[in-house]
Amino acid sequence: MAIPSLIIGGGKWATKKDKLLAYKQNIGGRYFAINGDTSRNSTATFTNQNGLIESVGNNVARVDFKDDVKGSLLLETQSTNLITQSESFVNSYWTKSGASIQGDPSTAGVEEVVNGDFATDTWWGKDTSWTISGGSANSNGSGTMYKGSILTIGKTYLVSFDISSYTSGSVSYPNGGFTPTLAVGSYSFTYMASSATVSFSGVSFIGSIDNVSVKEVQGFASPSVDSPTGAFKLVEDTSTGAHYMSTGFYSTTNGSDYTFSAFVKKGENNFIQFIFSGATYDGGNYANFDLLNGALGSSSIGVSKIESIGDFYKCSFTSTAIATSSAGQVFIWKIQSATSSKTESYTGDGTSGVYMFGAQLEVLPYATSYIPTSGSAVTRVQDVANSFGDVNTFNSSEGVIEIKVKGLSNGGTSRKISISDGTGDNRIFISMSSTVDYWQIGLEGSDGGLLNQNFTTTTPQDVWNTIKLKYKNGDIGIKINDIEVYTNNFNFIIQSMDRLNFGKANGTGNYFLGEVQYVKYYPNITNY
Numbered sequence: 001m002a003i004p005s006l007i008i009g010g011g012k013w014a015t016k017k018d019k020l021l022a023y024k025q026n027i028g029g030r031y032f033a034i035n036g037d038t039s040r041n042s043t044a045t046f047t048n049q050n051g052l053i054e055s056v057g058n059n060v061a062r063v064d065f066k067d068d069v070k071g072s073l074l075l076e077t078q079s080t081n082l083i084t085q086s087e088s089f090v091n092s093y094w095t096k097s098g099a100s101i102q103g104d105p106s107t108a109g110v111e112e113v114v115n116g117d118f119a120t121d122t123w124w125g126k127d128t129s130w131t132i133s134g135g136s137a138n139s140n141g142s143g144t145m146y147k148g149s150i151l152t153i154g155k156t157y158l159v160s161f162d163i164s165s166y167t168s169g170s171v172s173y174p175n176g177g178f179t180p181t182l183a184v185g186s187y188s189f190t191y192m193a194s195s196a197t198v199s200f201s202g203v204s205f206i207g208s209i210d211n212v213s214v215k216e217v218q219g220f221a222s223p224s225v226d227s228p229t230g231a232f233k234l235v236e237d238t239s240t241g242a243h244y245m246s247t248g249f250y251s252t253t254n255g256s257d258y259t260f261s262a263f264v265k266k267g268e269n270n271f272i273q274f275i276f277s278g279a280t281y282d283g284g285n286y287a288n289f290d291l292l293n294g295a296l297g298s299s300s301i302g303v304s305k306i307e308s309i310g311d312f313y314k315c316s317f318t319s320t321a322i323a324t325s326s327a328g329q330v331f332i333w334k335i336q337s338a339t340s341s342k343t344e345s346y347t348g349d350g351t352s353g354v355y356m357f358g359a360q361l362e363v364l365p366y367a368t369s370y371i372p373t374s375g376s377a378v379t380r381v382q383d384v385a386n387s388f389g390d391v392n393t394f395n396s397s398e399g400v401i402e403i404k405v406k407g408l409s410n411g412g413t414s415r416k417i418s419i420s421d422g423t424g425d426n427r428i429f430i431s432m433s434s435t436v437d438y439w440q441i442g443l444e445g446s447d448g449g450l451l452n453q454n455f456t457t458t459t460p461q462d463v464w465n466t467i468k469l470k471y472k473n474g475d476i477g478i479k480i481n482d483i484e485v486y487t488n489n490f491n492f493i494i495q496s497m498d499r500l501n502f503g504k505a506n507g508t509g510n511y512f513l514g515e516v517q518y519v520k521y522y523p524n525i526t527n528y
Helices: none
Strands: 006-009 019-025 031-039 044-047 053-056 062-064 072-075 079-081 095-097 099-102 130-133 136-147 156-172 185-192 198-216 232-236 244-248 257-266 271-277 286-290 295-299 303-309 312-320 329-334 353-362 378-380 384-386 398-407 415-420 427-432 438-444 450-456 465-472 475-480 483-488 499-501 514-522
Touching (some): 006 072, 072 384, 079 353, 136 156, 286 303, 286 312, 295 303, 384 499, 398 415, 398 427, 427 465
Antiparallel strands (some): 031 384, 072 514, 099 232, 136 198, 156 185, 271 286, 271 329, 286 295, 398 514, 415 499, 427 438, 438 450, 475 483
C-alpha cells in the first residue's frame, strides 16, 4: 500500500498559535512534521474531549470532538452573536412573564442585608412614602427604600422577601429585575447586579414587606470550561398563561436567515420552545424540543436541530425574515409536550423548570460554535488554514487526495480544498458546491486543459462524506463514499504543486467551512 506524503488529522492533532500539525510517514513508520498556517483574529470555542465547550485564543486552530473521539478540524465563517447577554439570563435584558430565572440556591453565600427583618428602624434609607415599624417596611405610595454600596456589579444574587400585607399598587426590585403580581406571600428571584444598591421601589404601593434577604449565588453546572457554573434555570410560576422569557435583537432584514441556538437541559420539565417575533417570518416561526429524548418536536416551516453536548442539548432554529423590522425578539417558551402549539398557555406549579446556557442569534442559515457575550454583540472572524506541504510533498504527474469532511451547510456557497502552486493554472480541487447535494471536482493544467465535474451525492454535504480523487495523465477517477462515480481519460500537464489550502488555490476566498476528520495525499495512484 502506498505511504501518504501528507496527512492532516486522522486522530493525530497538535496546534499552536498560527500553526496546525500535518505530517508525512515513511516506509519505516516514522513520522515527520509538516506545519500548515492557520489564522483567525479572534477567540473562538470548540467542544473538547470531555464534551465541554472551551475557548482558544487568536489564530489557534480548533480541533472539535463533538462528533468523533478522533477529533475534527473546525473551520467556520465569520459570525456575530446578536444576543448581547448570552449567559446572564438574570439580567434585566431578558424579560420574564409567568416565569423566573433562578441560580443554584445551594451556593448562596453570606447575607448582605443587615436589617432584613425590620426589627429596628436602622440601616435602610427611605423616601417619605416608606416607614419601618412593627417589624415590617411599610409603603403608602410611590418611592424607594434602599441601601447603597452593598452589591458587586456583575455578580448574581438570590433575592427573597415576604409581602406581609397588601392593599394596592406594585413594588419592584431595581432596574427591572423583578416586579411580581402582588398578593400576600413569599417571593424569590435571581438578580444580576447592575447597581451596588439594594432597593425596593413602590408604584402606588400600599402594603408591607418583611424578611428581606440578598445572598450571592452561582449558577448551575453548565457545559462550559470557561463558565462552569454559568447555567440558570427557567422556572414557571403558578399562574395560568404563558411561561417564558424574551430578549430583543432590534432589527431584521427582509430575506435574511436568522438562527437562534441555546444549550438546554431538562429539569422537572422536559420541553422547550423557541420563537421568533417582531417581524414576519416564514411559517409560524417556532420550534419545539424534547429534552428527555433528544428529539425534535413540532415546528413551523423553519429548520430546527438538536445535538448532544455533554449532558445538555444544543437546540437551534432557523427562520427567514420576509419583512424588515426594527423590533425583532427571541422567546424561550416553556411548554408541556413536544407537540404543543405556539405560545402555549397552562397552569404552572411554581417549581418546574429547564436549565439554560449560551443563547446565540446569528444572521446565518445554520448555527455555528458558541460566541459568548456580556453586554454587547461579539463577532468571531473567519477561520483560515493554508500552505500545508511543500514542493516535495506533491507529485505533479499522478496522485490521490482523500478527504473525510462534513460541511456546515448543504449548499449555499462554494467551499474548496485545493492542491496547487498558488495559481489557478496548476491545481486540483474538491469543492462543496453552492448547489444542495452537489460536489464539484476539478483539475486544471498549465497546458490549458480543464476538467470540471459536478456530482450529486446520496447524502447531503452537511453529513460525513469521504471523497477520493485520483489523477494521472489519461487516468482520472472519483469515488464518493467508496462508490466510483466518474472515470475519464483526460490528458493534462501540471507543473510542480507546493501547497494544500482549505480554500482557493491562491489561498483567498471559497474557504472550506465545516469539519475535517482527515486529509490524506498519496504521491501515486496505487492507493485509489
